[in-house]
Amino acid sequence: MVRADSARNRQSILDAAGTLLASHGDAVGMDEIAATAGVAVGTLYRHFPTKTDLIAAAVAGLTERLVADVRAAADRVDSGADPVAELRGLLEWLIRKPAADKAIKAAAAGLAADALQEMESRGFAELDRITVAAHARGLLRPDITTTDFALIAATAPDDSLPEAARDRWIELALRSVVA
Amino acid sequence: MVRADSARNRQSILDAAGTLLASHGDAVGMDEIAATAGVAVGTLYRHFPTKTDLIAAAVAGLTERLVADVRAAADRVDSGADPVAELRGLLEWLIRKPAADKAIKAAAAGLAADALQEMESRGFAELDRITVAAHARGLLRPDITTTDFALIAATAPDDSLPEAARDRWIELALRSVVA
DNA sequence: ACCTGAACACCGTTCAAGT
């Protein structure tokens, strides 16, 4: 049984971390996060033994949303939507996420691999639904797999590139998979 | 006229930084680099006002080699080599560089954009030679430009991905440009 | 002009004391 104030503190810390990391990226200090959350640093460290752990927890929310979006896209495909258009939409989402999430993503640079693994294990099945549907309609090159899409997603550029370059990247990426 | 010892110090610092960054990445402290170079920290800061500047200087060497490699590939194309094979070779080089260089590359994470710009301004012309030759032989899709290759190079994954994934990435990347 | 290295500032992390 967790104490009510402990649970509340944990949530306050996550909220504060999410907000501050989003606006200032990696640069926020643990002291500042603790102050914003209304707790002492020691309390912060009781919940998250290291700054990396805290960032990982804050990024987890991002992953949730990604998985939810992939599922929504898969649902639309089941309802007759164009699989390739949905894949394009997902890539656009991945690249164009609001600046707030970008900052978190940047802050989590070192965690990219972990996050991808997390996404794979939980969102892979959803992505696979789209791949299967697309193949059933003969829209993809025969050898393209769901893993290929994960690979493409993993190498997606961030918004440090100019808009035109990002659009072009999506075109080239889709070109490598469509029939 | 620079004092001989000053020039010597600068070189010692660059050598030490190159070695230490290569073996330990970003983790090396300025004190350690200074000690290895046989100078005081203050001297290090006289030559490179910030750690970022020092890393940038160390990375410059990498860029030189990249440009040289692109030029060599372009020369081989002029001598009749297959342009697509040369492009594949360049991508492989980019992904598979020795671990030592990778560490420097990782240490220079924040400088990626600058390095790319540097490469573009100096290596773009070399890369363009390959693109032109490839188009002349009808090997590329008509709309593919040299900028597309730079874009692909910029999004190349590093060796955090398993070998098979890196090979597959190269396949997909080439697929998006070949006719 | 350039070099030295002690000192400063900042920030992630710990821990003895409190409730």
Added chain:
DNA sequence: ACCTGAACACCGTTCAAGT
């Protein structure tokens, strides 16, 4: 059990003194 916040450790950077 959990919270507090002063203290520690580490590292990038500065600067007064030396040559």
